[in-house]
Amino acid sequence: MPQSLGRVLVVEDEPDILTLVVKHLRSNGFIADDFTDPVTALAHFKNNSMNYSVVLTDIRMPDMNGFELAHEIQKIRPDIKIVLMTAFEITHEDLQTILPIIKYDEIIRKPFKLVEICTTVRKQINAD
Numbered sequence: 001m002p003q004s005l006g007r008v009l010v011v012e013d014e015p016d017i018l019t020l021v022v023k024h025l026r027s028n029g030f031i032a033d034d035f036t037d038p039v040t041a042l043a044h045f046k047n048n049s050m051n052y053s054v055v056l057t058d059i060r061m062p063d064m065n066g067f068e069l070a071h072e073i074q075k076i077r078p079d080i081k082i083v084l085m086t087a088f089e090i091t092h093e094d095l096q097t098i099l100p101i102i103k104y105d106e107i108i109r110k111p112f113k114l115v116e117i118c119t120t121v122r123k124q125i126n127a128d
Contacts, residue, residue, distance in 0.1 A: 005029040006053035006125040011041045011069060012085065013061040017110075021056070024114040030121060038064040042072050049077045053125045056108075056117070059086040074103060081105045081124040085112070 008025055012018040013036050025032040035041035038061050045052070055073055059066035070082045082104040105124050108116060 004031045005122065007031040007033070007051050008121055009041060009045060009052050009055045009057075010034045011038050011055070011057040011061070011066070012036065013038075013058060017058075020114065021117055024117060025121065028118045030118070038066070038069045042069060045073055046076060049073075049080070052077075052080060054081040054083060054121050056083045056085065056121065059084055070104060078103075081127070083108060083120055083124060085110060087111075 005028070008030050010018060010022055010025070010032050012021065012034075015036055018034050018036060022032045022034040033044070035044065038057070041057075042064070045055070055070070057066040057069055061069075064072075066084055066086075070084070073080055073082070083106045084104050085108045087110040105127070106120050108120055
């Protein structure tokens, strides 16, 4: 069995988008664990934080948004790479002005091409 390229925690409340993203990551050599609920994803991450190279999360979700999730994950593991997915038009500078406590490594804007997901995740893993 070939070695994986890295493990990714994927959090997206839209099941169809989640399925497509995870399937594409897996078919390109990544291990991807998927969650539609950010609260459940956070509980899982607390118990498995060292298994992950990257967290890929949507911003707009019920109960806990992606910013809150990223912030809580970074309390557990400050070095984890965070990639945000959003349909919002927001620049890096705007985001840092609004939410300076959130550290993230990249934003992927929806609609995106699936190849962009793998390219971005690979880039974050190789940045170490």
